Amino acid sequence: MTATPAIQPTSVHLVGSIGLDSVAEVFRTTGKLLGRRLKRVPDGEPGPRRLWASFQYPLLRSSPYLRPDPGGALRKTSGFPLLSLAEGVSSDEVSFGELGYAREARASYLDFCAARDRGELPADARFQVCLPTPMGVIYAFCIPKDVLAVEPAYERAMMAEVAALCAGIPHKDLSIQWDFCHEMIIWDGQPQDMFPLVGASKPEILARLGRICADIPAGVELGFHLCYGDFGARHFVEPRDATAMVEVCNGIADTILRPVGFIHIPVPINRDDEAFFQPLTALRLPKGCDFYLGLVHARDGVEGTHRRIAVARKFVPSFGVATECGIARARKPSLIVETLQVYADASREPV
Known part of the structure; x- marks a missing residue:
């Protein structure tokens, strides 16, 4: 049996979706199990938001400016008709x-x-709002030929959402997390046929991040969830190691001019080898940025989580823990509570 690490993490991060039945139950359950480990808490993304950016498909489909692709192109994972300019x-x-x-x-x-x-x-916890990047939404649901025509309008609409959030919620209580998913898969460079590559060079991706972060007030916490997908509770592709994610983290440090509160990266369940974590030695986090490793997995429980923590500590001395993605899609409430218990058993409350 793997021994408990000498120093357990004292901070945990809830990535976004939490498959319980209500917002109130999410707050009650996470607070009871995780207490002061929580610096920020999402609402669990219930109802139509449970399937992440699919929440936006009906809105796009109802737009008078878009139509189902006349060529019959379909979204590879969900089967939704891809959209084009009307x-x-x-x-x-x-x-x-x-x-x-x-x-x-x-x-x-x-x-x-x-x-x-x-x-x-906790009295000092922030309310966490998780948002898909505009590129993540449009590159999922529009045909390659039209993504660059549609994305600017959607980006403007998303920035209006951010402005409304910042106007309606006190800045000291608000944490905004950008979900960096489809960009991460493109950046990684492994063969994939799910997302267009037009306008998707690494400089173009970072330029988008700079734009969508520029107007978020300094008093609002800003964070990033780097993601390899969670369709059917599986990544679209598995990261070969942490190299591509370290590149993105360093790109964020170089690009985002305002404070960054946290960055989260996933760790696959079968990666407790040093080769996966070794690239973290090149990590350059923004000053004051919390770092979370998504190495909590219910399938191998606290023992497997401790094993991954122990290996990670060889390459990055300080981090909090998380799951690799949200914990709603294709998961039942009993598994959610089991997963949150692993969070609790693999960490400790701060002194």
């Missing part, structure tokens, strides 16, 4: 109204405040 529509005509994220978050923030007032959550 006949006669030019790129400068495309616009979107509310995307729904700010409205959902403002409602959940009321539940967050109530849970915190009842003592169910």
